[in-house]
Amino acid sequence: MSRRPVLDFWYEFSSTYSYLAAARIEALAEGAEVEVRWRPFLLGPIFAAQGWTTAPFNLYPARGRYMWRDIERQAARLGLPLVRPDPFPQNGLLAARVALSLREQGATPAFTRAVFRAEFAEGRAIADPAVILALLRELGLDAPGVMAAAQGAAVKARLRAETEEARTRGLFGAPTLLTADGEMFWGNDRLEEALAWAAGERPGGMR
């Protein structure tokens, strides 16, 4: 059995376009014969480093109004339900820690999709530990045990390291797709191109 090329899928739980990408990536990756690594991280520290105190969609109202309308259209195209979280952005710190802590048992993708669905399809508060506990139980996981591990020092340090890696690799938004050879693709719109690049395809004339 040959080894599949790997695509790193960097996402942030508060991010609308990450919701769309998380809903799409597995079927597309299967078709492209690419293996996806799910990499939750935090945009907050990256935004803060460039002087932003919240999401650009809040800082720049015209940009924000457009984003919501565009997300509504994109969700409709994909047949995905959409509610607008209140407040926006939601704080995704706890969810990111839990998602990271589940990597070894292979539960990160399923948990990630469950969080995005709770947040953007059902309007639930993903910063609320009770919501996260309920999602873990629904997935058949040891909810209290996972929660305790996720809030331990090791996972906290790991999430900080992941976020620092994202920053040093030049990530500025989410979702971001990174190939093994360092090619960066930003946004749900670039998912197909990122998978094709990971699989070895190159746009005309590029190497």
Next chain:
Amino acid sequence: MSRRPVLDFWYEFSSTYSYLAAARIEALAEGAEVEVRWRPFLLGPIFAAQGWTTAPFNLYPARGRYMWRDIERQAARLGLPLVRPDPFPQNGLLAARVALSLREQGATPAFTRAVFRAEFAEGRAIADPAVILALLRELGLDAPGVMAAAQGAAVKARLRAETEEARTRGLFGAPTLLTADGEMFWGNDRLEEALAWAAGERPGGMR
């Protein structure tokens, strides 16, 4: 002969993604049976109103590095030549005035494509009146006459009014596509969706 629906194509001469959209829009619009209105405007005053002194690609270096790589890939996909203008962004004020002044004689699309090609395929300085004069001559237009009219008070006021209309309609970047019913699409990536909307198509479940 039935009247075709109209799509407003708002673009800025310094904008890389406007270059791609300008190269693609006419063939796509013909296929969608949509009429395009070419509407040059200035992003500078809109950026300045939100506190930006230059393009976001310069203000946020990680975003800028990504944009150049993405544009390189997109140009390769489309088979379009690409050089990086120096300095970037170019000052598109003169080109925008000339493009606007050519509307009545129907020469705006051809002139616009010529400017984008000079800027992004040949690396010429589009703020230089000699470059604009040369492009006008190559198009068989009365170059000195056009240039004089473009720098008159009427055209200057018209460009200010166009830019103010863009701002009040919520434009925050370029290219932006606006349908007759006020639907906004931002970016070369949304060109196909904008044309489909203008032609009456709606994503599943939307009205």
